[in-house]
Amino acid sequence: xxxxxxxxxxxxxxxxxxxxxxxxxxxxxxxxxxxxxxxxxxxxxxxxxxxxxxxxxxxxxxxxxxxxxxxxxxxxxxxxxxxxxxxxxxxxxxxxxxxxxxxxxxxxxxxxxx
Amino acid sequence: xxxxxxxxxxxxxxxxxxxxxxxxxxxxxxxxxxxxxxxxxxxxxxxxxxxxxxxxxxxxxxxxxxxxxxxxxxxxxxxxxxxxxxxxxxxxxxxxxxxxxxxxxxxxxxx
Numbered sequence: 001x002x003x004x005x006x007x008x009x010x011x012x013x014x015x016x017x018x019x020x021x022x023x024x025x026x027x028x029x030x031x032x033x034x035x036x037x038x039x040x041x042x043x044x045x046x047x048x049x050x051x052x053x054x055x056x057x058x059x060x061x062x063x064x065x066x067x068x069x070x071x072x073x074x075x076x077x078x079x080x081x082x083x084x085x086x087x088x089x090x091x092x093x094x095x096x097x098x099x100x101x102x103x104x105x106x107x108x109x110x111x112x113x114x
Numbered sequence: 115x116x117x118x119x120x121x122x123x124x125x126x127x128x129x130x131x132x133x134x135x136x137x138x139x140x141x142x143x144x145x146x147x148x149x150x151x152x153x154x155x156x157x158x159x160x161x162x163x164x165x166x167x168x169x170x171x172x173x174x175x176x177x178x179x180x181x182x183x184x185x186x187x188x189x190x191x192x193x194x195x196x197x198x199x200x201x202x203x204x205x206x207x208x209x210x211x212x213x214x215x216x217x218x219x220x221x222x223x224x225x
Contacts, residue, residue: 004156032212034213034214036216042218043118043205043216043217043218043219044157044205044207044216045216046213046214046215046216049212049213051212090156090157092156094212100145100147100162100169100170100209101147101159101162101170101173102147102149102157102159102214103159104149104156104157104158105156106154106155106156107154107155107156
């Protein structure tokens with residue numbers, strides 16, 4: 001069965017410092033991996049995805065994520081955090097074998113302090 | 115262009131009433147998905163349409179829940195005889211490729 005784990009409920013970072021939001025996954029076939037961000041009173045916004053190719057993928061707002069097949073991880077990173085990055089972040093996985101539904105993690109709240 | 119839209123944005127209903135939630139996908143998107151998100155949780159899959167065909171309804175929790183997309187565009191999620199446990203955020207997404215784009219959601223409160 002497919003699953004996603006986000007081991008941290010909350011991550012606290014000082015503005016200007018690098019940030020990492022962790023995600024590990026379990027899927028039977030080749031994974032399609034996604035990160036979404038949710039701001040208060042707004043929908044889920046797509047940040048980035050890994051389908052195939054380079055393990056380091058770059059997305060919106062300066063975010064990037066690294067796919068690590070041996071560790072079944074897809075951690076979200078940003079070199080320098082902004083206060084405006086404070087939001088709820090969701091990792092999701094889809095089985096690349098043709099099933100379209102996304103399986104989401106429980107979410108990690110990122111708090112960036114001035 | 116316009117994103118995914120959902121209506122109503124908020125719905126308060128009494129237990130036992132039926133509710134219909136609407137999703138208008140991004141124009142031209144073939145695939146449409148419904149998810150439900152409880153407080154403090156990630157979204158959970160409910161059902162998926164490819165054009166007008168419901169390809170997967172494995173996530174619908176019981177037979178009070180149904181969905182349709184009769185013309186391959188707008189979709190309606192219907193919950194009959196609502197119960198308090200149905201209270202949640204209901205999210206719709208559409209896609210043309212691998213990436214699903216989400217609407218703002220409908221927050222349902224069953225009293």
